[in-house]
Amino acid sequence: MDKTFDVIYGTSVFKSHPEETLYETLRKNGIVLRSACGGTGRCGKCKIQVQGDLSEPDDFEKNTLSTADLARGIRLACRVKARGHLRIERIALLESQTFAIPDPFCAIDRQKIEEGDSRVTTFEKPVNWESEAPSDWAVMLQGDDPVDSSSDLLKQSFSPALAAYLSRKLPRLLLSSRITELYLDDRIRDLLSEEESKYPRYFLAVDIGTTTLTLYLLDSAGNWKGGFTAKNPQIPFGTDVISRVSHSLTPGGSEELRNRLTEKIDQMIQEVKRVFHISPEQIICVGLVGNTCMQQLFWGILPYRLGKSPFRAFTTELLSSNAVEAHFYALEAHTPIVFLPSVAGYVGSDALAGALWCDLDLSQKPYLYVDIGTNGEIMLNQGDEILCCSAAAGPALEGMNISCGMPGVEGAISHVYTGEEGGMRYAVIGNGPPKGICGSGLISLIAWLLQHRILKPNGAYEKHVAVPEHLKSVLWDERGVFRWSIRGDSHDIFLDQQDVRQFQLAKGAIRCGIEILLETSGLGLEDLDRIYLSGSFGNALDRQAAVATGLLPPVDSEKIIYIGNAACKGLSLWLTRRNASERLQTLLKRMRSIRLENHPNFSELFCQSMRLGDFS
Numbered sequence: 001m002d003k004t005f006d007v008i009y010g011t012s013v014f015k016s017h018p019e020e021t022l023y024e025t026l027r028k029n030g031i032v033l034r035s036a037c038g039g040t041g042r043c044g045k046c047k048i049q050v051q052g053d054l055s056e057p058d059d060f061e062k063n064t065l066s067t068a069d070l071a072r073g074i075r076l077a078c079r080v081k082a083r084g085h086l087r088i089e090r091i092a093l094l095e096s097q098t099f100a101i102p103d104p105f106c107a108i109d110r111q112k113i114e115e116g117d118s119r120v121t122t123f124e125k126p127v128n129w130e131s132e133a134p135s136d137w138a139v140m141l142q143g144d145d146p147v148d149s150s151s152d153l154l155k156q157s158f159s160p161a162l163a164a165y166l167s168r169k170l171p172r173l174l175l176s177s178r179i180t181e182l183y184l185d186d187r188i189r190d191l192l193s194e195e196e197s198k199y200p201r202y203f204l205a206v207d208i209g210t211t212t213l214t215l216y217l218l219d220s221a222g223n224w225k226g227g228f229t230a231k232n233p234q235i236p237f238g239t240d241v242i243s244r245v246s247h248s249l250t251p252g253g254s255e256e257l258r259n260r261l262t263e264k265i266d267q268m269i270q271e272v273k274r275v276f277h278i279s280p281e282q283i284i285c286v287g288l289v290g291n292t293c294m295q296q297l298f299w300g301i302l303p304y305r306l307g308k309s310p311f312r313a314f315t316t317e318l319l320s321s322n323a324v325e326a327h328f329y330a331l332e333a334h335t336p337i338v339f340l341p342s343v344a345g346y347v348g349s350d351a352l353a354g355a356l357w358c359d360l361d362l363s364q365k366p367y368l369y370v371d372i373g374t375n376g377e378i379m380l381n382q383g384d385e386i387l388c389c390s391a392a393a394g395p396a397l398e399g400m401n402i403s404c405g406m407p408g409v410e411g412a413i414s415h416v417y418t419g420e421e422g423g424m425r426y427a428v429i430g431n432g433p434p435k436g437i438c439g440s441g442l443i444s445l446i447a448w449l450l451q452h453r454i455l456k457p458n459g460a461y462e463k464h465v466a467v468p469e470h471l472k473s474v475l476w477d478e479r480g481v482f483r484w485s486i487r488g489d490s491h492d493i494f495l496d497q498q499d500v501r502q503f504q505l506a507k508g509a510i511r512c513g514i515e516i517l518l519e520t521s522g523l524g525l526e527d528l529d530r531i532y533l534s535g536s537f538g539n540a541l542d543r544q545a546a547v548a549t550g551l552l553p554p555v556d557s558e559k560i561i562y563i564g565n566a567a568c569k570g571l572s573l574w575l576t577r578r579n580a581s582e583r584l585q586t587l588l589k590r591m592r593s594i595r596l597e598n599h600p601n602f603s604e605l606f607c608q609s610m611r612l613g614d615f616s
Helices: 022-028 059-064 067-071 107-114 136-142 160-173 241-248 253-276 292-298 349-357 439-451 469-474 497-521 543-548 566-576 580-590 602-609
Strands: 005-009 012-016 047-054 074-076 082-091 120-126 178-184 187-192 202-208 212-219 224-231 283-290 319-322 336-339 367-372 375-381 386-392 412-418 424-428 475-478 481-487 492-495 530-535 560-564 591-593
Touching: 005 022, 012 022, 022 082, 059 074, 067 074, 107 566, 136 160, 160 187, 178 283, 187 283, 202 253, 202 292, 202 566, 212 253, 212 566, 224 253, 241 253, 241 292, 253 292, 283 292, 283 349, 283 566, 349 367, 349 375, 349 566, 349 580, 367 497, 367 566, 375 497, 386 497, 412 439, 424 439, 439 492, 439 497, 439 543, 492 497, 497 602, 530 566, 543 560, 560 566, 566 580, 580 591
Parallel strands: 005 082, 202 283, 283 336, 367 530, 386 591, 530 560
Antiparallel strands: 005 012, 047 074, 047 082, 120 178, 178 187, 202 212, 212 224, 319 336, 367 375, 375 386, 412 424, 475 481, 481 492
């Protein structure tokens, strides 16, 4: 029998094989560490504090961790292996908390949602339970007058799950002399007693991002009722799509990725029900959007075709089923679960929903749409055709892969500015002490460091002696590494050289995509009527900072319009408005996907786009 060693963590004892890393030991026992590379030993995020007999630090650990860290037992879980029994004292766990989000819809947004016919209709009818019909089910179908019923219920066909659900409701319906039929797109979804008809019905809109999950709760008229956000629980297997595809090809990997995702969304639905006092039968339908890889993983489709040329998905069609098939046990089994169609292998339904929200199908003006996310999608409307592409920006602008990064929630630095005395000041979401930096704060901070010549256009920090004296208080050396730093709520919040490089990679991918779409269309910056900016940081982003860093091209900031999470807003529109399905099909026909890597000067343009500030 192979020798194993005991790994003690809290009150648990795990067995670790000498040839497996502690990352592997912990993961197979359900302990999920913070990681950007999926435990492949490249990101340096999976720090643990451990005491015992361990393998010697390799070169990567020595270059990533300080001598003081190593002396205190700080190691990288993906690199270190057990050489004897040991105790893990501290772990950098993946943040799994779900956060509430404020109402993302402004007055103009709400007006857009209210326009058009609702997909939900109701029909109230009297029921005579004392009739001579052979069964209560037949009475319910026929109503009070089986010969002349104005209801469409008799024409309906029921799925087995819906028929079983309605049959279980019969004892309650027997107590009511009137029944309300509830339809979604002219298909029966529920039968309501007089008492049940008093309670509202709801939709759930879910945006499955590579890094972030977002859920909106809307009533049947499209009114916002609440929402939540959380990190995608697949992050430990890699922060990018390709890493997820690679893990899906390992034994049990695809099932593991799917289960982690559906369990987390199911937990978010449970939280919605608890907070807003909603029963499962009050939820009419759940809509989902996401990039094509997230769609495939959600339904348990092995996405290996996305990981190799020609980078195509097995399907880009609209996929729908019920709550049981989707593993959403917080809902009634028959509840429809609909994932909107994708455009291409790396342009997903989130981009399509964003185009719907921005009315790209209704305008002939040249609009540029930029979704700042891990799998950033860019679209350019040029009349009868919409050019679109995917930019592998990575998760830096969503608060991941940054040393002190976090989502745009309470405690996050969202904006940096210059105080009256010339020093740095910053705004914190919730107005409390800072805990980290979100995407908008990162962009604002980079712009501020550029403005004060602390960062060079190539992304390198200036030498300490070149920094103005009154700014040196927020800059300090550690092992010769120069970085910006402030004192946070419980720890130092800093931005080091590696963090700046992560921003440059994200910024370079997005800007490169913008330049290639403009070139392909033959349009110039002066031709753009407006730029729609979508992202999880919403309206907190400083437009001048986005232009100053070079993330967006040098245009009049008045042309830049923030739209928040356009994917979830567009999905909300599709869920609640009857004409949105037809508009979605029109958009699909007009969209043409552009492969950035096929551009002859892609590598040169990408490197140029990484430069901070204006490079045009």
